[in-house]
Amino acid sequence: MWAILSGIEGNIAAYEAVLADIKRQRVKVEQLYILGDIVAANPDSEKVIKRIQNPLPGELEPQVCIGWWEEQCFALHGLGSTAEPTELIARFGKETAKLLWDSLSRETVQWLRNCHFGFFELDCLLIHGSTISVSDELTPQTPPWQMLDRLQRVQANHLFCGRSGQVFEYQLQGGSVNSSVMTLDQPHPVQTITAPKRRVVGVGNVGRELGKATYTLYSPYSDSLEFKTVYYGSKKGFGN
Amino acid sequence: MIIAVASPPGAGKTHWIRQQLAQADRPVGYFSPKTDSVPIDATYLQSEYPQLKLYQTGEEAELDKTITYLEIPWYLDLAGIEPLLQNFNSHRVAIIPGDIDSTELETWADEIIPGNNITKPTKALQIHRGVLTGEILDFDSLATFWLELTQGAYGEVVRAKGIFDLVDGQIYYGDFTPGKSELEFKPLNLPRWLNGKPDRKSGFEIVGNNLDKAEIAQTVRDCCVSESAINYYQQQVKESLATELEAV
Amino acid sequence: MKIAVMSCIHGNYAALDAVLLDIDQQQAEKIYCLGDLVGYGPYPNAVVEQIRSLDIPTVQGCWDEDIVEGLNACECSYPSLLAEKRGKIAHEWTNKQVNPEVREYLAQLPHTYKEDNLCFVHGSPNSNHEYLLPEMDAFTALERVLSSDADILFCGHTHVPYVRTLDSGQLQVTVHQPSKNEQPTVSFNTPLKRIINVGSVGEPRHGRPNATYVIYDTETTAVNLREVEYDYQTTCAAILDAGLPPIFAWRLARGLEFAEKADDPTHVCER
Numbered sequence: 001m002w003a004i005l006s007g008i009e010g011n012i013a014a015y016e017a018v019l020a021d022i023k024r025q026r027v028k029v030e031q032l033y034i035l036g037d038i039v040a041a042n043p044d045s046e047k048v049i050k051r052i053q054n055p056l057p058g059e060l061e062p063q064v065c066i067g068w069w070e071e072q073c074f075a076l077h078g079l080g081s082t083a084e085p086t087e088l089i090a091r092f093g094k095e096t097a098k099l100l101w102d103s104l105s106r107e108t109v110q111w112l113r114n115c116h117f118g119f120f121e122l123d124c125l126l127i128h129g130s131t132i133s134v135s136d137e138l139t140p141q142t143p144p145w146q147m148l149d150r151l152q153r154v155q156a157n158h159l160f161c162g163r164s165g166q167v168f169e170y171q172l173q174g175g176s177v178n179s180s181v182m183t184l185d186q187p188h189p190v191q192t193i194t195a196p197k198r199r200v201v202g203v204g205n206v207g208r209e210l211g212k213a214t215y216t217l218y219s220p221y222s223d224s225l226e227f228k229t230v231y232y233g234s235k236k237g238f239g240n
Numbered sequence: 241m242i243i244a245v246a247s248p249p250g251a252g253k254t255h256w257i258r259q260q261l262a263q264a265d266r267p268v269g270y271f272s273p274k275t276d277s278v279p280i281d282a283t284y285l286q287s288e289y290p291q292l293k294l295y296q297t298g299e300e301a302e303l304d305k306t307i308t309y310l311e312i313p314w315y316l317d318l319a320g321i322e323p324l325l326q327n328f329n330s331h332r333v334a335i336i337p338g339d340i341d342s343t344e345l346e347t348w349a350d351e352i353i354p355g356n357n358i359t360k361p362t363k364a365l366q367i368h369r370g371v372l373t374g375e376i377l378d379f380d381s382l383a384t385f386w387l388e389l390t391q392g393a394y395g396e397v398v399r400a401k402g403i404f405d406l407v408d409g410q411i412y413y414g415d416f417t418p419g420k421s422e423l424e425f426k427p428l429n430l431p432r433w434l435n436g437k438p439d440r441k442s443g444f445e446i447v448g449n450n451l452d453k454a455e456i457a458q459t460v461r462d463c464c465v466s467e468s469a470i471n472y473y474q475q476q477v478k479e480s481l482a483t484e485l486e487a488v
Numbered sequence: 489m490k491i492a493v494m495s496c497i498h499g500n501y502a503a504l505d506a507v508l509l510d511i512d513q514q515q516a517e518k519i520y521c522l523g524d525l526v527g528y529g530p531y532p533n534a535v536v537e538q539i540r541s542l543d544i545p546t547v548q549g550c551w552d553e554d555i556v557e558g559l560n561a562c563e564c565s566y567p568s569l570l571a572e573k574r575g576k577i578a579h580e581w582t583n584k585q586v587n588p589e590v591r592e593y594l595a596q597l598p599h600t601y602k603e604d605n606l607c608f609v610h611g612s613p614n615s616n617h618e619y620l621l622p623e624m625d626a627f628t629a630l631e632r633v634l635s636s637d638a639d640i641l642f643c644g645h646t647h648v649p650y651v652r653t654l655d656s657g658q659l660q661v662t663v664h665q666p667s668k669n670e671q672p673t674v675s676f677n678t679p680l681k682r683i684i685n686v687g688s689v690g691e692p693r694h695g696r697p698n699a700t701y702v703i704y705d706t707e708t709t710a711v712n713l714r715e716v717e718y719d720y721q722t723t724c725a726a727i728l729d730a731g732l733p734p735i736f737a738w739r740l741a742r743g744l745e746f747a748e749k750a751d752d753p754t755h756v757c758e759r
Contacts, residue, residue, distance in 0.1 A: 144659040144676050149631040168665045173673055175659030179626040182651045184687075184694055184713050193626040195659060227666045380568035393738045455734065462573040 001027045004126060004203045005215035006035035006067065006162020010042025010103065011207025015051060017232035018206055018213050019059070025217065032060040033119060035162040035203060036067020036128030039112070041092065041099040042207075049108050065116045067128035068135055068163060069100070076101050077109050087135065122220045125156040129163040137163040138200055144172055151198050158199050160216070165205035167214050167227040172198045201225065242303055242328045244321070246312040246345060247335035249365070249447050250399040250417040251355030254281040256335055257309045261289050269306035271295035273321065274313060277371050278443030281311060283403050284413050287428035304328050315367060318348055356417065358398070365398060368453050370460055371443040376405050376470055381463035382412075383425070390416045394459075395451035402444025407465060407473040409434045411442060434474045437467070490515060493686045494701035495522035495610065495644025496549065497539075499529025499582065500690025500740075503699040504538060506718030507689050514703050514714070522644040522686060523549025523597065523610040526582050526590075528736050529690050530726040536590045548597035549610040549645070550617050554579055555586060556595040574733055581732055600636070606706075607638035611645040620683055622650045630654045633681040640682045640704070649687030649700045651711045655680045684711055690723075696743045 003022050008015045022029050038052065039045035052062050072088040074080030076097060088097050118127030130136035131153035138147065138161050147170060151159055174197055180190040204214030204227065211233050217226040243260075245253045261268055269292070270285055276297050286292050293306050303310070303324075310330075312321055325332070334349035336342050337357050346352060382404055390397055400416040409432030414425045433440065446456065465473060492511040497504050511519060521544045526532035528551075539546055548556075566572035586594075599616060601608040612618035613636040620632060620643050629652060633641045657678035663671055687700030694700065697720045703712040724737035 140663045140665060143634070144661045145627065145631040145634050145657075145678075148627050148659065152625060152628055166665070167667075168663060171662045171664075173660035173662055175627075175657070175676075177626045177630055177657040177678075178653075178655040179629070180653045180655075181622045182653075182711075182713070183622065184649060184700070184715060190655075191626075195627055229666070378569040381570035384568060384570050388735065388738070391742075393735060459570065459735070462570050463568075465569065 001025070001029045001217055001219045002031045002033060003029045003215060003217055004033045004035065004160050005206050006128060006203050007037040007165055007205035007208055008034070008048050009037055009040035009069065009205075009207040010045035010048055011210075012044045012047045012051065013233055014207040014210075014213045014230075015048055017230050018215055021215075021228060021230045022060075027217075027219070029060065029217070032062045033126050033160075034062050034064045035118075035126055035160065036065055036134065037069045037162065037205075038064065038067070039073065039100075039104060039108075040069045040207070041096045041103060043099075043103055045103045046105065046108060049104075049111070053111070063116075063119060065118050065126070065128060066112060066134065070112045070115070071134045072097075072100060073104060073109050073112060077106065079109065079113055120154065120156065123156060124158040124160060124218075124220060125151075125154050126160045128161065130159070130161060134163070138170075138202070139164045139166060140168045140170060140202070142170070142200075144175070147200050148172060148175075148195060148198065151200070157196070158201065160201045160203050160218070162203050162205065164202055165208055166202045167204040167216065168202040169225060170200040170202075172200075204228075241307050242310050242325065242330040243307065243333060244310040244312060244325055244330055245333045245335065246318065246348065247314065247355055248337065248340060248342065248345075248358060249314045250358045251335045251337050251340075253311050253335055254285065255356075256333070256353060257311060258285060258288065260309065261285065261292065264307070267291070267293065267306045269293035269295055269303065269308035270311070271300070271303060271308055272311040272313065273297065273316060273324075277441070278369055278403075278445060279441055280401050280403050280413075280443070280445060283411070283430075283441065284428065287411075287413075287430050290429075300324055315365075318344065357419070358417065364449075365447050366395075366449060366451050368446045368448075368451050368456060369443065370402075370445075370457060371441075372402075372404065372460070372464075373441050373443065374437045374439070375442070376407055376438065376465045376473070377460075377463045378465055379406050379408070382406065382414075385459050385463055386414060386416070386425070388459075389446065389456070390418075394456045395448050397446060397448040397451075399447040400444065403428070403442045404444070405433060405438045405440070405442050407477070408432070409474065409477050411438075411440070414444070432477075434478055436470065436474075489517050489706045491518045491520060491704050491706060492516035492701060493520045493522065493608070493642050493684070493704060494689050495686045496524040496647055496688035496691060497521070497529075497535050498524055498527050498551070498688070498690035499532040499535055500699075500723050501529075501531040501534045501538070502720070502722045503690045503716075503718050504535055506716050507699050507701050507714075508538075508542075510714060510716045511701070511703075514712075516703055519544045520601070520608050520642070521546040522608055522642060523547050523616065524551045524644065524688075525549070525594070526555055526586065527551035528578050528732075529723065530730040530732065532582050532586050533590050535690075536586075536593055540593055545601055545603075545608070546597055547601050547608055547610050548594065548599055548616060551579075551582075552594040552597060553616060555583055556591060574735065577733055578736070581730070602636075602638060604706075605639040606642065607633075607636035607640070608642045609636065610643065612643060613641070616645070619646050620685065621646060622648075622652055622685070626654060627657075629683055630657050630678065630681060633683060634678065639679070640684060642684050642686060642702075642704075644686050644688065646685060647688035647691055647693040648685070649694070649702060649713045650683075650685045651713070652683040652685075653680065654678075654682065657681070682711075687713070691740060692743045694743055697741055698743065 075085035335355035610616040
């Protein structure tokens with residue numbers, strides 16, 4: 001069983017609550033994937049990093065890849081693919097950029113820089129945004145053509161992502177298209193191309209909504225998928 | 241016993257020797273004079289027959305320790321080889337294409353074998369040789385160059401062959417004779433070289449007319465991986481080989 | 489209305505001239521250009537000035553972009569080391585030749601241009617480096633047209649013209665969300681879409697030296713892949729005179745380029 005989460009966003013209490021929930025599972029969780037957005041403009045971001053870097057005895061070593069917030073850090077520190085954190089400032093403003101800068105040490109940013117862009121395991125791509133970029137937000141409303149394109153870019157049948165923060169299972173049940181090509185020298189006959197069954201999973205978000213964390217359990221062997229909701233802190237006792 | 245083999249360029253000497261090697265049941269050797277700097281045929285034959293004994297210039301006295309095939313490059317004067325042949329018990333084989341009139345070879349030979357038809361060269365042939373030992377080439381670049389070369393971008397080519405160390409660590413054999421159309425490149429059955437600059441011989445030999453030697457040299461240089469990038473490529477190959485092993 | 493669409497002129501003035509004459513004879517009412525006005529060929533300024541003087545709506549090609557922004561293409565946009573070395577020589581030569589007005593003109597070119605249900609791009613709607621090859625997966629190709637929000641996507645960049653018709657596209661989708669009730673399977677359908685690759689005016693790679701472009705009739709939707717003979721020897725001689733690599737002239741005379749096919753044509757560099 002894999003536990004897949006995304007978007008801790010510096011919320012240490014939420015991360016602790018999810019870790020506790022993982023420990024409570026009847027089926028043993030063998031792998032813990034964190035699909036980016038570990039940090040955010042949140043003063044506790046360093047604490048989350050330290051917690052991830054130093055799992056307690058008996059805890060899993062998390063597999064971490066970078067997310068949208070990490071990419072903004074790289075831009076702020078001049079380590080990214082863009083020279084300026086333009087996306088960050090456009091969405092959250094300069095105050096937030098300053099807060100993000102203050103939240104993380106240079107050393108931590110360097111550590112994040114060494115994280116993967118995503119994981120490809122057993123026909124599953126695990127990534128923050130999509131095969132295009134960390135900013136690519138796939139949701140239940142994304143057109144299926146676009147979903148299929150993102151899957152085909154890596155030849156994976158299952159894509160797990162976290163940018164939208166939503167939990168969802170988007171199943172491409174199949175499809176077809178007729179294609180014909182005419183060149184200078186000859187026309188080629190019409191071909192019908194079919195699309196195989198494929199799936200995109202939104203794994204939820206741990207830290208953005210105070211008191212409520214969502215994450216995903218997946219067994220690549222039995223192909224069973226389960227979305228988990230964990231209430232913690234002041235909201236504990238309500239809901240489930 | 242020495243079996244001396246001569247023919248015009250591209251008529252099939254190496255090909256014939258290879259056929260003989262396939263049938264050999266005793267230790268066999270191979271020597272081709274004046275090809276030490278770029279031993280294309282020798283490398284090719286040895287990759288196919290690892291037990292083949294290769295003789296170098298200076299080892300001529302020992303040639304009769306095995307049954308030795310002596311491949312005489314077409315540009316060597318037969319008279320110059322004669323003293324060597326006189327020293328040993330030798331058999332002379334000439335490979336002569338049907339449409340070529342070659343009195344000199346016919347007189348010289350003990351045995352005549354019909355060869356590949358070749359385009360009759362109209363002018364005096366030029367030969368351009370390049371030593372690439374230590375260099376690693378990029379496959380797509382080499383394929384582009386080879387296609388341009390064989391289609392006449394650098395002059396009329398009658399024959400082109402070479403051995404090239406490529407980024408995947410393998411050494412490739414390329415062989416072109418006009419009319420035999422398709423691009424023939426294949427990796428030789430020799431160990432991969434994945435630790436720095438290859439310390440084994442590689443290079444090419446082009447025979448033709450009006451060859452633009454300067455352009456050929458420059459283009460081949462542009463196909464080579466820079467020294468600083470060699471390690472990067474080799475690392476990648478090692479990693480992908482390791483993954484393949486895991487998958488198995 | 490008949491329109492003419494051309495691409496990849498690459499500083500080949502003789503070819504452009506012949507194509508413009510053919511367009512006139514075909515009585516096309518409007519001309520569009522998909523970029524790569526410069527690079528490889530000997531007359532970058534003259535080509536740009538001609539396109540400007542005719543007020544032809546034009547998008548920016550990858551070579552045009554490099555002249556404006558400096559050579560920023562990463563090595564992955566070259567299919568081989570040899571192509572990279574040659575590309576750099578051509579870029580540097582062109583960079584020295586172009587005059588400031590030409591550079592300014594190339595700088596303001598848009599990446600995409602839309603008119604009604606037609607979209608004009610150099611490579612693909614994603615990037616002017618992406619190759620839309622005729623053998624590309626049909627769903628991927630369909631996604632590119634859909635992302636352009638048009639019915640007809642005109643592109644160039646590969647230097648080999650083709651028309652691809654994508655019809656009756658459909659995909660079935662089921663979405664489960666824990667917060668919502670079970671949802672039915674939804675079928676998504678697309679109307680007829682087309683990719684029209686207009687080939688190359690100045691550096692054709694279809695196996696003959698003739699210039700290629702496309703005439704499209706917006707009423708009948710008929711596509712005519714045009715192949716125009718011109719005096720390519722003039723351009724070849726000018727390439728040699730200019731001191732550009734002689735191999736460019738050799739290629740031009742054959743309409744061949746073996747190297748320009750990247751391993752992964754859809755690869756878009758992150759940089």
